[in-house]
Amino acid sequence: xxxxxxxxxxxxxxxxxxxxxxxxxxxxxxxxxxxxxxxxxxxxxxxxxxxxxxxxxxxxxxxxxxxxxxxxxxxxxxxxxxxxxxxxxxxxxxxxxxxxxxxxxxxxxxxxxxxxxxxxxxxxxxxxxxxxxxxxxxxxxxxxxxxxxxxxxxxxxxxxxxxxxxxxxxxxxxxxxxxxxxx
Amino acid sequence: xxxxxxxxxxxxxxxxxxxxxxxxxxxxxxxxxxxxxxxxxxxxxxxxxxxxxxxxxxxxxxxxxxxxxxxxxxxxxxxxxxxxxxxxxxxxxxxxxxxxxxxxxxxxxxxxxxxxxxxxxxxxxxxxxxxxxxxxxxxxxxxxxxxxxxxxxxxxxxxxxxxxxxxxxxxxxxxxxxxxxxxxxxxxxxxxxxxxxx
Ligand SMILES: [Zn+2]
Numbered sequence: 001x002x003x004x005x006x007x008x009x010x011x012x013x014x015x016x017x018x019x020x021x022x023x024x025x026x027x028x029x030x031x032x033x034x035x036x037x038x039x040x041x042x043x044x045x046x047x048x049x050x051x052x053x054x055x056x057x058x059x060x061x062x063x064x065x066x067x068x069x070x071x072x073x074x075x076x077x078x079x080x081x082x083x084x085x086x087x088x089x090x091x092x093x094x095x096x097x098x099x100x101x102x103x104x105x106x107x108x109x110x111x112x113x114x115x116x117x118x119x120x121x122x123x124x125x126x127x128x129x130x131x132x133x134x135x136x137x138x139x140x141x142x143x144x145x146x147x148x149x150x151x152x153x154x155x156x157x158x159x160x161x162x163x164x165x166x167x168x169x170x171x172x173x174x175x176x177x178x179x180x181x182x183x
Numbered sequence: 184x185x186x187x188x189x190x191x192x193x194x195x196x197x198x199x200x201x202x203x204x205x206x207x208x209x210x211x212x213x214x215x216x217x218x219x220x221x222x223x224x225x226x227x228x229x230x231x232x233x234x235x236x237x238x239x240x241x242x243x244x245x246x247x248x249x250x251x252x253x254x255x256x257x258x259x260x261x262x263x264x265x266x267x268x269x270x271x272x273x274x275x276x277x278x279x280x281x282x283x284x285x286x287x288x289x290x291x292x293x294x295x296x297x298x299x300x301x302x303x304x305x306x307x308x309x310x311x312x313x314x315x316x317x318x319x320x321x322x323x324x325x326x327x328x329x330x331x332x333x334x335x336x337x338x339x340x341x342x343x344x345x346x347x348x349x350x351x352x353x354x355x356x357x358x359x360x361x362x363x364x365x366x367x368x369x370x371x372x373x374x375x376x377x378x379x380x381x
Contacts, residue, residue: 011349011353012346012350039357042364046353046356049303050325055213058233062208063212066234066237069234
């Protein structure tokens with residue numbers, strides 16, 4: 001065994017990490033080589049001394065700093081989640097608003113006052129000449145009793161004074177057009 | 184809770200127990216800091232890296248696999264951050280053309296006139312001058328006293344590589360300390376070093 005090989009095995013020798021045969025050959029070499037003995041001694045000393053070096057430590061409030069940072073990160077995440085929720089809600093309300101606008105613009109879904117507004121062009125629901133279904137049927141030649149006609153006309157008059165109530169009477173899709181075409 | 188072993192303690196952290204995390208920090212902070220600071224060589228940056236290590240441990244607490252020792256996992260996270268800091272430094276050095284300057288060797292006390300009892304600071308400086316990967320293996324082995332197998336897992340290299348790096352690091356340190364050997368004779372009361380003295 002030469003000095004170079006001994007040099008490579010020194011750490012393993014110190015740590016007792018060699019096979020019995022390897023160890024025996026190292027022992028033989030070390031007995032006869034002062035230079036390798038010295039090297040072994042120096043390295044043992046370095047290993048020993050390194051374990052005794054001062055242990056470096058972080059500042060005194062280190063653990064608290066980390067825990068505060070964890071709490072801060074949690075709050076940040078919570079705020080971010082809240083912000084995402086707000087964004088989702090405003091997106092949803094925008095969609096609802098868009099649907100409502102679309103429905104209002106579609107004639108088949110318009111309320112009676114709105115149709116009246118469009119036809120008269122003066123935008124005042126109460127002034128529109130709204131004819132109840134019974135009236136339209138009578139105009140079309142169907143036999144409708146006077147009592148029913150009077151009752152419906154009275155209802156229309158009362159609704160005219162309350163345009164909001166009139167607006168709530170949304171008719172089924174295409175109903176007005178069908179009735180309009182029927183006479 | 185202080186009496187729980189690392190894995191039991193970590194199970195509590197994974198279940199969002201913040202008190203357990205406080206105990207965990209106290210358990211690991213000094214060992215990790217000693218390791219990071221000896222590689223990074225700047226206490227302030229070392230403390231930042233240590234904090235980031237714990238934050239990553241906390242944020243990844245649900246991903247911890249009990250197949251590994253908790254200490255191996257934590258040291259691996261710390262070493263990843265240390266390596267990325269060293270890469271950043273190398274890049275900065277390269278960009279500033281500082282790499283053209285001669286790498287200053289350990290400027291230690293005058294070997295002809297050494298101060299008695301000052302071999303440890305000289306050793307500290309010699310450790311700092313080791314190449315990064317050799318220094319890492321050496322610090323984990325001879326300062327942190329971790330077994331070879333764990334060092335291999337932390338550094339993600341074969342055990343054989345760890346052993347040869349540690350042996351090489353020790354030889355390099357010896358070469359750097361040779362001029363100061365007289366100092367050690369003085370420490371050992373004039374007796375020449377013999378095998379098994381330490
Ligand atoms: Zn020899």
